[in-house]
Amino acid sequence: MKKIYVLGVTSLLVLASCGANKELTAAQEKLKTTEDLLNTATVKLNSCLSDKAVADANLTALRDQLYDLRKTNDALISSTEQMTMLTSKGADNLEKTLESLQERDLKINRLQDAITKKDSITLAIVSSLKKSVGIDDPDIEINVEKGVVFISIADKLLFKSGSFVVTEKAKGVLEKVAKVINDKPDFEAMIEGHTDNRSYSNGVLVDNWDLSVKRSTSVIRILQGMGVNPAQLIAAGRSSYVPLTDNDTAMNRSKNRRTRVVVLPKIDQFYEMIENEVKALSGQ
Template identity: 50%
Template sequence: MKKVFAIAITGILLTTSCVSKKKFAELEENYDQTKSELKTAEMKLAACEDDKKNIRSAYERQIKTLENTNSALLNTQGEIVTLSKTGAENLEKSLESMKEKDMQIKSMRDAINKKDSVTLALVTSLKGALDNINDEDIEINVEKGVVFVSISDKLLFGSGSYKITNEAKQVLGKVAKVVNDKKDFEFMVEGHTDSDPISRECFEDNWDLSTKRATAVVRVLQDEYNVDPSRMTAAGRSEYVPVASNETAAGKAKNRRTKIIVLPKLDQFFGMIEEGMKEAK
């Protein structure tokens, strides 16, 4: 381009026999300006080429990044689908397990409620049968789901004796009628004494006295009132489970007692729970 411009100037000079200095100066000034503009254009073109190169490079890097990101997202999506499927299966198993546990808990509650209902009926029956007996001599209570009848020894036995009085047999007869009607229960007869040592030769100690008194009650229930012996247990507790202080005569009187503890048959109770669990499955 420079050569073309120079040739054109030379041609003009040749075709013009005489060019004024002013004209020549204008042409020279135009040439210099054009040359400067050309240089500027070349610099801008070079800058544009560099920008183009940088933009292309950045664009290619961005494309590469997007491709890698897309690939990673596809892999992650696959993992998420797998995890979601596994999570759904685990959640379903957990829900089934929770449902089974809820059914088991419901079965246990039903069994406990049934036992409590039977216990309440038993207490009502005992209180109804013994309502005309002196309250000081007989107590009927429920502790931790267990019913017990506590009978004062002054009603059951003579002092230092294990022979049951006739009045006591009437009381035991009423208790026997109730327990014979309640086949879902077993019971334990416990003998208790005060802390005074026994002084009679026929007893070794208070252990012996408390056990013989419990055994005497069991025999009357079995022999005279036909209570099934397989449902009964006789036990002596001696002086070691007092309900009052042995420092006073009144306290000792309370400690000399026989307890008939009515117990639910545990095999039947657990049987109700097992049946409920089978139904839950």
């Protein structure tokens, strides 16, 4: 009986031990499964965290780009507004420039007309002189330089050697010159005396300066005696310092000894004419 009891208890213990082993095995398997799931979840979590970090970095970069784009857009808007203003100002400035150029061209044309008018009078004087004096006389030259009429009379026609007394022969020529000057009361006549380079001294005359000026005043007195307004006459002596050619021969020295009548508009009246044209253009 006792053996049967022991055998029964042993059987129970064996059965109990087998049951516990099965539960342990099942628990271990479940634990392993749980650990696998945990590892998988951890890997996924780390991957998600990594993706999140990349996404955050991209988001920051996109925000920076958006900020830069907004600044660029604002700058473009401002630049466009400025360009619009500049374009408008440029158009205004261009229009003003064109108006200024047109006004300047008009002034130039008016001034050119005034100068042309003066030149026409000058040419009329030349024509009148050539008809009255005669262009075939080798001792008288009439020409125009820079809009000014020059009448050059050889020394031998006006004066005797070393003298400043006008010859009777020359008075006929000076009468024609006087008529031209009298016909142009708005013009002046400068009488220039020229000598050669040979030194000269005689009585009251110290040198060629004195001789050239004295010859000029002698001609002026003749013209004044012929009715020329003395306010139109200017006495000038150039001595030997404006020669026509070298003073190396008797013939050349003879050419350089001359009296020149310069017929020119009164400078103050000419400038007044120009000033009046400018005032007329500006509406004054």
